[in-house]
Amino acid sequence: MAKQDPYSALGAMRSRFMSWQMRVIIYSMIGYSIFYFVRKNFSIAMPGLTAEYGISNKSFGWIIFAGSLVYGFSRFINGYLVDRVKGRVVMAVGLLLCAAANFAFGFGADLSSWITGTPDGPRMVEFLILIMGITIIINQYFQGMGYPPCARILPHWIHPGELATKMSIWNCSHSIGAALAVVVCGYIMGTLGTNLSDNEAVRQVLADNLSASGVSEADLPTQVLAYASHIGAWKWCFWIPACIAVAGALILFLGVRDEPREVGLPDLPDTGLGSYQGAKSAAARKKFEAVMVWRNRWVWTFCIANLFVYVVRMGILDWGPKFLSESRGLSIESAGWTVAAFEVAGIVGTIFAGWATDRFFKGKGHRMCVFCMLGAALFMTAFMCLPESTGLTVTALVLVGAGFCIYGPQALIGIELGNQATKEASARANGLAGILGYIGSGLSGLLVGYVADWYGWGMVFKTIIVVAFIGMLVLLTMWKAPRDGYERAASIDYKN
Numbered sequence: 001m002a003k004q005d006p007y008s009a010l011g012a013m014r015s016r017f018m019s020w021q022m023r024v025i026i027y028s029m030i031g032y033s034i035f036y037f038v039r040k041n042f043s044i045a046m047p048g049l050t051a052e053y054g055i056s057n058k059s060f061g062w063i064i065f066a067g068s069l070v071y072g073f074s075r076f077i078n079g080y081l082v083d084r085v086k087g088r089v090v091m092a093v094g095l096l097l098c099a100a101a102n103f104a105f106g107f108g109a110d111l112s113s114w115i116t117g118t119p120d121g122p123r124m125v126e127f128l129i130l131i132m133g134i135t136i137i138i139n140q141y142f143q144g145m146g147y148p149p150c151a152r153i154l155p156h157w158i159h160p161g162e163l164a165t166k167m168s169i170w171n172c173s174h175s176i177g178a179a180l181a182v183v184v185c186g187y188i189m190g191t192l193g194t195n196l197s198d199n200e201a202v203r204q205v206l207a208d209n210l211s212a213s214g215v216s217e218a219d220l221p222t223q224v225l226a227y228a229s230h231i232g233a234w235k236w237c238f239w240i241p242a243c244i245a246v247a248g249a250l251i252l253f254l255g256v257r258d259e260p261r262e263v264g265l266p267d268l269p270d271t272g273l274g275s276y277q278g279a280k281s282a283a284a285r286k287k288f289e290a291v292m293v294w295r296n297r298w299v300w301t302f303c304i305a306n307l308f309v310y311v312v313r314m315g316i317l318d319w320g321p322k323f324l325s326e327s328r329g330l331s332i333e334s335a336g337w338t339v340a341a342f343e344v345a346g347i348v349g350t351i352f353a354g355w356a357t358d359r360f361f362k363g364k365g366h367r368m369c370v371f372c373m374l375g376a377a378l379f380m381t382a383f384m385c386l387p388e389s390t391g392l393t394v395t396a397l398v399l400v401g402a403g404f405c406i407y408g409p410q411a412l413i414g415i416e417l418g419n420q421a422t423k424e425a426s427a428r429a430n431g432l433a434g435i436l437g438y439i440g441s442g443l444s445g446l447l448v449g450y451v452a453d454w455y456g457w458g459m460v461f462k463t464i465i466v467v468a469f470i471g472m473l474v475l476l477t478m479w480k481a482p483r484d485g486y487e488r489a490a491s492i493d494y495k496n
Helices: 008-037 041-053 057-081 087-106 108-116 122-143 147-157 163-170 172-191 200-212 220-228 233-255 274-278 282-294 297-326 332-360 365-385 392-420 422-455 457-476 486-490
Strands: none
Touching: 008 087, 008 147, 008 163, 008 172, 008 233, 041 122, 041 172, 041 200, 041 220, 041 233, 057 087, 057 122, 057 147, 057 422, 087 108, 087 122, 087 147, 087 233, 108 122, 147 163, 147 392, 147 422, 163 172, 163 332, 163 392, 172 233, 172 332, 172 392, 200 220, 282 422, 282 486, 297 332, 297 365, 297 392, 297 422, 297 457, 332 365, 332 392, 365 392, 365 457, 392 422, 392 457, 422 457, 422 486
């Protein structure tokens, strides 16, 4: 039996609608992937900052924690903003402001030296950590202007019966942007900067900092030489992506439209909101939000699960380059390529999870998420059990398996919130999920930073495995949830 076309009700408008749908998906993918260029560059710059200035994992952990909390609340705040301001405008302005923050970050060491009057020493490093923290927090707030517009725009263009498949493809923008960021910035760290490898004093400082950070005696000479050959390269990890972000803002503003009606097209079929459609008063909006977001059991379950998903995902993504270079002796370029492979696997895993959701679970993404979290836990267990002598290929393959699994829930939770809260409240529900998700991201920063310093990297992965199993159990509680919330929305009585 042929699958019914959910867009057939559009009639003669169908072809033009589908053309615009594809345009919105592609342009917003490009724009959102560039947000990651001015976000994930920090994880590649961290080893260089440790080598040159001796900044500890705990300091990075607190910066990641604070930035993640701000990002989560920013997504929530901007979830409301995009109801009142065009999403493409919010997104483009956010990317421009991220570019400005990254330009500023690159000058952090110069500013610290100017304030303290010395190019090195504990006081200068303390000011550098402070400036880094402030700049990252500001950048993370502007990062929160990226996803909420997409969470509102895409459900206006994609039918609920296809949302998991098509938005999972869109969601690859996360992985594309992060993968390109770590590869480009890994290349920057290995090619740019000033060669001071002949300077004995510089080599000694690097050796002291890297030893304190846990680099083994066997790997220390190679690591010292690598960093001494590219002093200050980390700055270009912020300046070059900032230039790319400026171009991305222009692409977003010119290429995206918020709703079909902006280009003379009708609304999506089968996405009516009952009497709310014609009664968008302040009181109706408030009641709609209360029922579809704040009192919606399925929205809250997804939000709680999102916390655990982000602990796992960000624990690997934020700290992967540092772990692989310090614990497994890989060069920062090789570590960058390995984490990029994790992201590429995430692209394939995201698309597969979306396709499998619509193909096998009839759009019920929460069921697919259960299996994804189980797979992530199993692959991370395998990764933890690998001996330190394991080669790059096997190490990368196991991480690839984890990436394949963990990106399914990361994508599907946002997609399913768009279905459960409907296209009208999708941005607000995703904003709420963002708070929980980035509390998880922040906790992963603290957990990994402290656990790595106190107990070693082995205990880090035990913690991540336990968190993955807990997330799976949370998602299992909503096995019988419906596909979407449009029936619930249509039944709301605005008179009482």
